[in-house]
Amino acid sequence: MLISILVLKVGIVEMGALLMPAVVLTPDGTLAHAFPPPDGKFHYDSDEPWGDLHDHESLVKAIKPVDVVISAVGRTEVEDQFKLIAAIKEVGNIKRFFPTEYGSNVDAGHPIEPAKSGYARKAKIRRAIEAEGIPHTYVSCNCSFGFFLPTMAQPGATAPPRENILFYGDGQPKAIFNKEEDIATYTIKAVDDPRTLNKTLYLRPPKNIYSFKELVALWEKKIGKTLEKIYVTEDQILQMIQDASNEDKIMLVVNFSIFMKGEQTNFEIDPSSGVEASELYPDVDYATVEEYLDQFV
Ligand SMILES: *[C@@H]1O[C@H](CO)[C@@H](O)[C@H](O)[C@H]1NC(C)=O
Ligand SMILES: *[C@@H]1O[C@H](CO)[C@@H](O)[C@H](O)[C@H]1NC(C)=O
Ligand SMILES: *[C@@H]1O[C@H](CO)[C@@H](O)[C@H](O)[C@H]1NC(C)=O
Numbered sequence: 001m002l003i004s005i006l007v008l009k010v011g012i013v014e015m016g017a018l019l020m021p022a023v024v025l026t027p028d029g030t031l032a033h034a035f036p037p038p039d040g041k042f043h044y045d046s047d048e049p050w051g052d053l054h055d056h057e058s059l060v061k062a063i064k065p066v067d068v069v070i071s072a073v074g075r076t077e078v079e080d081q082f083k084l085i086a087a088i089k090e091v092g093n094i095k096r097f098f099p100t101e102y103g104s105n106v107d108a109g110h111p112i113e114p115a116k117s118g119y120a121r122k123a124k125i126r127r128a129i130e131a132e133g134i135p136h137t138y139v140s141c142n143c144s145f146g147f148f149l150p151t152m153a154q155p156g157a158t159a160p161p162r163e164n165i166l167f168y169g170d171g172q173p174k175a176i177f178n179k180e181e182d183i184a185t186y187t188i189k190a191v192d193d194p195r196t197l198n199k200t201l202y203l204r205p206p207k208n209i210y211s212f213k214e215l216v217a218l219w220e221k222k223i224g225k226t227l228e229k230i231y232v233t234e235d236q237i238l239q240m241i242q243d244a245s246n247e248d249k250i251m252l253v254v255n256f257s258i259f260m261k262g263e264q265t266n267f268e269i270d271p272s273s274g275v276e277a278s279e280l281y282p283d284v285d286y287a288t289v290e291e292y293l294d295q296f297v
Helices: 015-024 056-063 075-091 115-131 180-190 212-223 234-243 246-259 289-296
Strands: 002-005 068-070 096-098 137-140 164-168 174-176 199-202 209-211 228-232 274-276
Touching: 056 075, 075 096, 075 115, 096 137, 115 246, 137 180, 164 212, 164 246, 180 199, 209 212, 212 289, 228 234, 234 246
Parallel strands: 002 068, 068 096, 137 199, 164 228, 199 274
Antiparallel strands: 174 209
């Protein structure tokens, strides 16, 4: 089986680059011919010229010999995946397509703007895949360790808080954390698994589900210190969102939706459309929040 991978950033690491070691590790001889692209370009074999998402011919050529296409394009390229869908449709032999997701479930979450449009763009891609009859898997996996844990959803932070902490509401809704490498491992395990065909693969490793309050308590225990809590209400957050710059706005909405609205966990997985990764692959020894935080102490 051949796997072609386009690239994305999940948090601070290149998801595409992480997927490749995971591919090479698969036991059934699965081969990946993909390299971390410098600028949204890709190639699938060292002998091949660089392909281009915006060039239909090169896309078709790249996709033809592969069985599985994993797209890991970034947030601004989500809609470019219509081009990928057209190429997949033309080639006709793709056994599984993973569109770029790696976030919260865009069909279940209902954030306010500007995140709302971002979710809608990904949902449109899902609907197009289904309409075109393309076998698929959607990977739903925020929050990634590297992006969320070092800063604990603190606006503008570059390190975990030591003195005070912006505390989201009552801190009760649960969020889900996954290490980037584990996201890659689970994704690659799913590529040819019939149990994940046409399903959303949710990554909900039981040891990595924390409410904001629990996360803060864990951090305080590790540093042996109680942080001063700056409690913000929903109204205050909504005001902060209004006042924020565009880039901050989107992240503030994401942080608000996850930690105050509990959008990652406020629904049950419907077995007719979703499966959970740590249940399907109990052999994966996933990294835990508990251990990961130690490096920042
Ligand atoms: C998922 O996390 C990334 C950072 O790791 C963030 O940029 C993105 O907006 C999040 N997506 C959703 C849908 O929560
Ligand atoms: C998987 O989904 C595609 C797109 O919706 C559909 O055409 C195909 O028949 C489905 N495959 C199975 C085995 O259900
Ligand atoms: C949202 O959370 C992320 C991850 O912890 C953090 O880096 C960012 O600064 C937060 N952004 C805002 C605007 O709250």
